[in-house]
Amino acid sequence: MTEASERIACFGPHDHLIGIVTRPEHPRADAPACLLLNAGVVHRIGPHRINVKLARALAQDGITSIRMDLSGLGDSAPAAAAMHSGAQAIADLRAAMAHLEATEGTRRFVLFGLCSGAVNAYRLALADTRVVGLLMFDGYVYPTFKTHFLRRRARVRTLSWRDLARKPAQWLVRMSKTRPETPESAGSSDEHLRRPTRVQFAQAMDTLIARGTSVYLMYSGSFIEGYNYDNQLRDRFRGAKFLDGIRHDYVPDIDHTATSLPAQRKLIAAVRDWIQGVAGAAGNNGSST
């Protein structure tokens, strides 16, 4: 690699966390560093190595990054003290920030989280003012009536006439039923994974915007049940102040784990573009790294 160098980082209170720092040959002076979070149980390279590909692409833009494993995931050891998984994730990510501050002099950060990584990123962004950018890929979703309608319509369109003729009564019954709304705070007994209510989510967005944190919410083509049309967020939070302060995109040609190479290229391009914007805005504000 000519544009960047990579080094192994062992950090945390017991040096039990492992990460890879990708440093550009010419770091951009005004730029925050990027934390690339675990997605589910996949180790730090990310689904289909997306974190590695993204880290090296960001380095070309002058952005330093760290891809790391949270305690017990990937190659990181479990934490010494028993802590709630959500709190542990925040502590681990803060340890990464402290490491980057000590070694690279970076004091501001952007977060890229996919799936469970988006949840961890959201919580860290709220908890730590050093976070100046939050990108949640397939984070929390808030379906609307239109979401359910479009989902059913799309499913019907995938059926053949033979399917429809085979059990028409069954289909009519199913189509006539309205899917019961899941309470927004339900779905998991784990506080960490529980979806914030709409009010909580709107307040969180307001908080981040007031703080000057850039927020980008991306929704893939993998959750037709949860997010399936442009501006769904705008419909669900109609009139909310935060909508004009964040960026949100429905990207149905990218799937949840960016399986195809074109999907990977599109995702990486979108993340790069957004982070450059965050870095540029920070630079214009005269903030120091």
Added chain:
Amino acid sequence: MIPFHFGSPERLAFGLFHPAAADSREDRAVLLCNPFGQEAVRSHRLYRVLAERLARLGLAVLRFDYHATGDSLGSDEDGDIEGWVGDTRLALRELAQRSGSQRIVCLGARLGAPIAARAASGVPGVARLVLWDPIVQGADYLALLRVKHVESLESSYSLADPQWRLRLADDPQAFNDEAIGFSLSARLRQQIRKLGPHNLPVPPGIDVQVVAHPEDAAVAAWFAPHAKNQARQLRPLAQSFDWTAEESRNSPLVPAPALATIMSTIRD
């Protein structure tokens, strides 16, 4: 566990060394060779657990990423089998130096099996090869990857494009250059296609243990002429591993029967 880089600056590889437990009397160390692409992502957890358990039992272990895979340098498109064989030989030397062991057991799973077998050929110190679900017919493997790639797309997108199946069936060129999230260069495809029983070595002077599904006819046919004594055994493992599954699938990441069989095959 000690993470480190090794190799030349332009081909820097990522490795993880698991030192043997302090009171070990073992004189063997173990090198774990990854499969390809999604299969390597999928088996990462299993390899970690395997390495930690072996280290506790007194065997030093080295895990590593081939060039252009995992955390090693290089883009997907830069990967090739000949280069990976060279990386594996380098890893064998690293392991011997770090562990001080004179006898190395080399485990290769899936595409890692032919890579490990080639790397071990003629290298002093390799005492045993353990080949797990080895790829013995490269053309069949490429065909499998095409199908699994389309299955991955179909399961990942909410609305599968019917054209994917049609292209898979009708266009032999479709879905050749990528496999479940990883690029497959023309050079790598050609190298994989050339893999066959005729050029999968069973190196002389090395124990070779093969672990495979009892109904894997290709592996059985390849290994039958070699499996003549205790040092050359085919060990059946019916409940093996879901190699190509995405992480969201509900199949175990560390299946106990597979872990137990591989552990005993390495240690026996």
